[in-house]
Amino acid sequence: GAGVSQSPSNKVTEKGKDVELRCDPISGHTALYWYRQSLGQGLEFLIYFQGNSAPDKSGLPSDRFSAERTGGSVSTLTIQRTQQEDSAVYLCASWVRTASYNEQFFGPGTRLTVL
Amino acid sequence: AQSVTQLDSHVSVSEGTPVLLRCNYSSSYSPSLFWYVQHPNKGLQLLLKYTSAATLVKGINGFEAEFKKSETSFHLTKPSAHMSDAAEYFCVVSDLDYTDKLIFGTGTRLQVFP
Numbered sequence: 055g056a057g058v059s060q061s062p063s064n065k066v067t068e069k070g071k072d073v074e075l076r077c078d079p080i081s082g083h084t085a086l087y088w089y090r091q092s093l094g095q096g097l098e099f100l101i102y103f104q105g106n107s108a109p110d111k112s113g114l115p116s117d118r119f120s121a122e123r124t125g126g127s128v129s130t131l132t133i134q135r136t137q138q139e140d141s142a143v144y145l146c147a148s149w150v151r152t153a154s155y156n157e158q159f160f161g162p163g164t165r166l167t168v169l
Numbered sequence: 170a171q172s173v174t175q176l177d178s179h180v181s182v183s184e185g186t187p188v189l190l191r192c193n194y195s196s197s198y199s200p201s202l203f204w205y206v207q208h209p210n211k212g213l214q215l216l217l218k219y220t221s222a223a224t225l226v227k228g229i230n231g232f233e234a235e236f237k238k239s240e241t242s243f244h245l246t247k248p249s250a251h252m253s254d255a256a257e258y259f260c261v262v263s264d265l266d267y268t269d270k271l272i273f274g275t276g277t278r279l280q281v282f283p
Contacts, residue, residue, distance in 0.1 A: 057212075085269055094178075096259060097273035104269065145213070151269065158271060160205075160213035 056080065058161035060146050066167045067136055075131045075164045079148030086129050087158065088121055092142040100144075103129065136168045171196045173262045175274035183282050188232075188247040190277045192260030195241065202243040203261040203271070204234055213259070219243065230254070255281045 059078045088100040099113040123129040147158040176191040204216040217228025224236040260274040
């Protein structure tokens with residue numbers, strides 16, 4: 055079956071421009087996460103959606119970052135007025151929690167380069 | 170609060186020799202622990218997970234990890250390295266009874282020499 059997909063795979067933008075990154079989770083997965091992986095770093099949690107609950111935005115680094123999830127499925131991460139320090143790989147993951155199974159499935163990521 | 174520390178940023182081994190990737194965690198509750206692998210230009214893949222069942226956990230590709238509460242450790246091992254094991258490995262902790270957030274370590278890059 056299809057896994058988590060992300061688009062674009064690579065994005066190069068100029069400082070100050072806005073970018074949108076898309077995530078298509080696995081069908082039926084109620085939870086969706088965004089992480090950021092900077093060079094030589096672990097994964098930094100950004101935001102988490104679970105069903106119809108209010109998203110956990112505690113990891114967003116600034117108000118230039120926002121995300122939405124439409125219809126409980128596709129999610130878009132938007133970065134406004136990009137800065138060079140925003141350059142990183144942005145990873146999306148989805149999962150559905152059951153009594154006996156829990157695992158996050160990750161997409162391949164979007165590599166963002168801000169010039 | 171939860172945290173995870175991967176003690177080595179780089180590990181180099183020869184093909185056929187044992188692999189040891191070290192991970193220590195801190196958690197206020199009974200943790201769930203995971204190891205993920207990331208091959209170059211590939212997505213993250215779950216290797217194995219510990220969720221309060223057997224303390225010795227077997228994963229894919231011959232990897233295993235042992236949960237040691239007294240040492241707050243969850244080291245990843247493999248008896249014999251293969252060239253295809255070269256990748257970045259992440260130790261991850263979560264208190265799944267209370268949150269769905271995963272806390273990632275900074276990663277260990279494993280190099281395997283012929």
